[in-house]
Amino acid sequence: xNSVSMIDHSDQVLVNxxxxxxxxxxxxxxxxIEEDRIQAHRVILASRSEYFRALxxxxxxxxxxxxxxxTVESNAFxxxxxxxYTGSLExxxxxxxxxxxxxxxxxxxxxxxxxxxxxDYLYGILTPENVCIILDEVRLLDVKDLVEKCYKxxxxxxxxxxxxxxxxxxxxDALSNLLDRDGINIEEIDxxxxxxxxxxxxxxxxxxxxxxxxxxxxxxxxxxxLLSVVRPTGILSPNxxxxxxxxxxxxxxxxxxxxxxxxxxxxANAKLDWTxxxxxxxxxxxxxxxxxxxxxxxxxxxxxxxxxxxxxxxxFTSSATRLRERLFVSADGKTWTLVSEGEDTSSYFARxxxxxxxxxxxRYIRFETPFYNSNxxxxxxxxxxxxxxxxxxxTPRKREP
Numbered sequence: 001x002n003s004v005s006m007i008d009h010s011d012q013v014l015v016n017x018x019x020x021x022x023x024x025x026x027x028x029x030x031x032x033i034e035e036d037r038i039q040a041h042r043v044i045l046a047s048r049s050e051y052f053r054a055l056x057x058x059x060x061x062x063x064x065x066x067x068x069x070x071t072v073e074s075n076a077f078x079x080x081x082x083x084x085y086t087g088s089l090e091x092x093x094x095x096x097x098x099x100x101x102x103x104x105x106x107x108x109x110x111x112x113x114x115x116x117x118x119x120d121y122l123y124g125i126l127t128p129e130n131v132c133i134i135l136d137e138v139r140l141l142d143v144k145d146l147v148e149k150c151y152k153x154x155x156x157x158x159x160x161x162x163x164x165x166x167x168x169x170x171x172x173d174a175l176s177n178l179l180d181r182d183g184i185n186i187e188e189i190d191x192x193x194x195x196x197x198x199x200x201x202x203x204x205x206x207x208x209x210x211x212x213x214x215x216x217x218x219x220x221x222x223x224x225x226l227l228s229v230v231r232p233t234g235i236l237s238p239n240x241x242x243x244x245x246x247x248x249x250x251x252x253x254x255x256x257x258x259x260x261x262x263x264x265x266x267x268a269n270a271k272l273d274w275t276x277x278x279x280x281x282x283x284x285x286x287x288x289x290x291x292x293x294x295x296x297x298x299x300x301x302x303x304x305x306x307x308x309x310x311x312x313x314x315x316f317t318s319s320a321t322r323l324r325e326r327l328f329v330s331a332d333g334k335t336w337t338l339v340s341e342g343e344d345t346s347s348y349f350a351r352x353x354x355x356x357x358x359x360x361x362x363r364y365i366r367f368e369t370p371f372y373n374s375n376x377x378x379x380x381x382x383x384x385x386x387x388x389x390x391x392x393x394x395t396p397r398k399r400e401p
Contacts, residue, residue: 014086017044021085029056030067033074037067040081048084051109072108076101083114091121096130100137107141119146126150128157132166135174155183155259162186162194168201172208179215184257185291189225191257192216196233218244220254256331258292258361260384266293267365267382274374282323285367287380292331296359297385298339300327300367303377305347323370325349329357330364347371356388 020026020041027039045052054060055068070077079102083089091099099118106115122134123146135150154161161167175198178184184191195216199209213235221230223245231241248254259266266289275284324342327349339357342348349367365380372378 014088017085020044021081028066031077032067032069033072033077036074038074038078038081044085049109049111051111072105073098073101076105080105080109080111080114084111091118096125096133100134103137103143104141107143115143119143122146123149126153128153128160129164129166131157131161132164132170132174136169136171139171139174151178151181152183154178155181156185158184158186158194159190162190162197167194168198170198172202172205172212176212176215179212182257182294183259185259186257188217188220188257189222189229192221192230196235217255217257219247220256223248254331254335256292256361258294258331258363260294262384262386265381265383266295267298267380270365270380270382272378276373282326282368282370283373285369285372285378287365287367287382289363289365289382292361292363293382294359294384295329295362295382296357296388297383298327298329298355298357298365299381300349300353300355301379301381302347302350302353302372305350305371305376325371326368327355328366328368329360329362330366331361333364336366356385359384 024039027041029040029042029045031038031040042052042056046057047053075098079089079094079098091102094102099122103115103118103122106118119138122138126134126149131150131153135147135154138146138150175195179191179195186194192213195212199205199212218226218230218236221244226241226244230236236244267287270287270289273286273288275286277283325348326338326342327340328336328338330336337357337360340349340352340355347369349369362382365382367378367380
């Protein structure tokens with residue numbers, strides 16, 4: 001007969017502790033919360049929480065009292081005790097407000113493992129409908145990791161979130177911090193209108209509205225929207241509006257917002273559209289990433305050059321050799337940055353497929369070539385390379401009609 005050396009009845013211990021919570025047996029302290037009187041055991045609370053250890057054994061006035069008054073939510077406190085006594089608690093059937101109240105208690109009482117578990121659960125249930133409510137609560141508690149996850153959810157789904165009633169109830173500070181971010185996935189004119197609607201439902205912020213509108217990146221709003229949407233609101237004075245337009249005309253480098261996903265190939269699902277302009281001109285392959293991303297690296301994979309552009313000796317024909325291959329990037333499909341150009345009149349990117357450039361918001365990547373067309377095998381990878389020292393753009397931006 002084999003002898004079992006390890007005896008493990010820990011599950012029964014937890015059952016017994018849970019039974020203590022539901023009865024008055026051996027209790028030596030009563031918490032008075034609103035109309036409820038909740039009996040508990042000092043030694044169990046003190047062994048599980050430094051807060052209760054200080055409260056019940058630290059020489060405070062409460063350590064000498066049999067009854068302790070607390071100003072907290074009764075249901076949240078009962079759920080907290082359930083976790084303290086048994087180490088487990090089911091959250092999925094609880095209302096969101098109750099979970100947030102419980103998170104506040106876990107934070108207040110310094111029960112770190114419990115606070116983290118609740119934060120992880122809230123992250124798992126983040127949706128466009130509840131993220132504003134969760135964000136405001138966790139900001140007050142300074143739960144930094146969950147705050148950042150909430151902001152990333154707002155970045156990604158802002159176009160949906162601004163249509164939800166909870167957005168109107170987002171706090172001023174949360175909205176202000178959001179407007180400082182680069183990753184909001186929506187056009188700037190839509191951000192402007194969302195801020196305008198928020199202000200209409202939050203008149204109490206008064207003059208602080210200007211602080212929000214000052215964070216709008218007006219230089220990245222198209223001219224027609226500036227004139228038809230922004231100007232009628234009077235938020236910008238005529239002189240301010242003229243300054244924005246003047247900056248757009250003279251600079252051409254607009255402060256677009258974009259996603260940041262370091263190390264990820266963001267062109268995996270890019271749509272490719274060819275523009276072919278005849279045998280004697282450049283063909284243009286335009287890749288649409290679908291959204292703007294911060295990029296500083298592109299890898300262009302090309303197959304065999306078009307045989308029609310070569311003579312019997314394998315050299316390119318005169319019409320092809322008059323033109324060089326070029327690679328452009330653009331945030332809006334109108335203003336383009338030349339990031340690489342062939343050094344000779346040959347299939348340059350077949351030999352030099354790797355292109356590094358200054359970090360910038362990009363949605364479109366355009367490859368101009370006389371040697372390939374829509375029948376050619378061409379693909380790209382595009383990413384933000386965090387370890388890359390970017391080379392300067394070779395030419396300034398240019399605006400195309």
